Amino acid sequence: MNPTVRVAVIGFGVMGRHHANVYAALPGVDLVAIVDPDTARRLDASERHGCAAYPDVETLLASEHVDAASIASPTSTHFALGTQCLQADVHVLIEKPVATQVHEARALAALSRERGVVMQVGHITRFYKAVQQLRQSVRRPYLIEARRLTPSARIRDVGVILDLMIHDIDIVLGLVDSPVAEVSVAGHALNGSAFEDVAAAQITFANGCIARFLASRIAPDAERSLVVAEATRTYRLDFAREPHTEMAIYQARPTGDEGNHVHVDRHVIYEDNPLRKELAHFLARIRLSATPIGTLDDDLRSLTLATDLIQRLRPHAEPLLVAHAD
Ligand SMILES: NC(=O)c1ccc[n+]([C@@H]2O[C@H](COP(=O)([O-])OP(=O)(O)OC[C@H]3O[C@@H](n4cnc5c(N)ncnc54)[C@H](O)[C@@H]3O)[C@@H](O)[C@H]2O)c1
Numbered sequence: 001m002n003p004t005v006r007v008a009v010i011g012f013g014v015m016g017r018h019h020a021n022v023y024a025a026l027p028g029v030d031l032v033a034i035v036d037p038d039t040a041r042r043l044d045a046s047e048r049h050g051c052a053a054y055p056d057v058e059t060l061l062a063s064e065h066v067d068a069a070s071i072a073s074p075t076s077t078h079f080a081l082g083t084q085c086l087q088a089d090v091h092v093l094i095e096k097p098v099a100t101q102v103h104e105a106r107a108l109a110a111l112s113r114e115r116g117v118v119m120q121v122g123h124i125t126r127f128y129k130a131v132q133q134l135r136q137s138v139r140r141p142y143l144i145e146a147r148r149l150t151p152s153a154r155i156r157d158v159g160v161i162l163d164l165m166i167h168d169i170d171i172v173l174g175l176v177d178s179p180v181a182e183v184s185v186a187g188h189a190l191n192g193s194a195f196e197d198v199a200a201a202q203i204t205f206a207n208g209c210i211a212r213f214l215a216s217r218i219a220p221d222a223e224r225s226l227v228v229a230e231a232t233r234t235y236r237l238d239f240a241r242e243p244h245t246e247m248a249i250y251q252a253r254p255t256g257d258e259g260n261h262v263h264v265d266r267h268v269i270y271e272d273n274p275l276r277k278e279l280a281h282f283l284a285r286i287r288l289s290a291t292p293i294g295t296l297d298d299d300l301r302s303l304t305l306a307t308d309l310i311q312r313l314r315p316h317a318e319p320l321l322v323a324h325a326d
Pocket residue numbers: 010011012013014015016035036037038041055056057072073074075077081095096097122123124155162163
């Protein structure tokens with residue numbers, strides 16, 4: 001029998017609520033506390049989960065014994081809060097992106113190794129069945145197009161590259177086995193935003209594969225799609241049909257003298273709560289019964305490429321004013 005894992009959730013906002021709900025329903029877990037500086041959120045958390053609620057991590061660590069924590073606070077706080085937890089030998093699941101700077105991510109990874117505790121980054125798309133199937137099937141893509149658009153500019157402490165595009169960067173780096181050769185990016189910060197709200201990037205890999213990314217948090221509609229083309233097949237994924245992912249596989253079939261005929265296989269993949277799988281995997285790693293799905297080096301590669309895009313964007317980003325409907 002595995003001992004019960006005592007868990008805290010740090011940050012009880014949109015993502016932290018999901019983490020708390022999943023932990024509360026998982027066997028072998030005791031959701032001991034929530035941390036949030038917002039008094040109303042602390043009250044809400046203790047009413048919903050009957051657990052303790054603290055305004056900061058110092059008070060949590062001084063008041064409770066916790067084995068593990070999910071850090072679902074704003075990205076700009078991840079480094080400081082992750083460091084505090086790791087120094088207290090608490091296993092951490094840090095929401096994506098792990099930090100805003102590569103050197104911070106490296107320091108967190110080094111600290112987790114030094115303390116011998118698990119650090120996992122919340123790259124949830126690694127737990128999508130459709131993404132796992134793609135990783136098993138795709139051999140040598142030559143063109144990838146990823147679009148991730150939303151009408152919600154809720155997150156204000158980082159731009160859309162760290163907020164949204166990093167999901168697709170992480171998927172693409174998991175599909176293309178070649179170093180990045182060329183990078184170009186453009187974007188806009190709108191209505192006085194300190195960070196880019198729209199970004200378009202093109203990455204060319206040393207093996208010739210081209211990956212194009214579009215991310216926006218001021219789009220009229222939500223869209224999350226991915227197209228992966230290789231010599232024999234093209235995969236088209238639609239992630240915006242939750243809890244399903246729709247996958248169409250296009251394959252050219254020779255039909256004799258008349259040329260090619262395109263055969264399409266359509267699949268509707270039930271995703272079955274990827275966050276539950278991600279957190280169950282984190283707990284399994286703490287119990288030493290699983291090896292990482294994606295390593296800290298993979299997390300660093302994704303963050304390195306994302307921050308490289310941001311660096312290239314900065315000098316060109318001219319703030320624009322765009323009229324909102326509201
Ligand atoms: N994996 C995903 O698909 C996904 C989706 C959304 C957000 N995220 C990530 O989750 C994180 C949180 O995003 P969100 O959308 O839940 O934001 P949010 O603004 O809804 O929630 C953040 C919460 O953290 C609290 N907070 C602020 N400072 C804190 C501190 N020092 N200690 C503890 N709590 C603090 C806030 O009061 C708030 O309740 C971000 O890093 C974001 O990138 C991941």
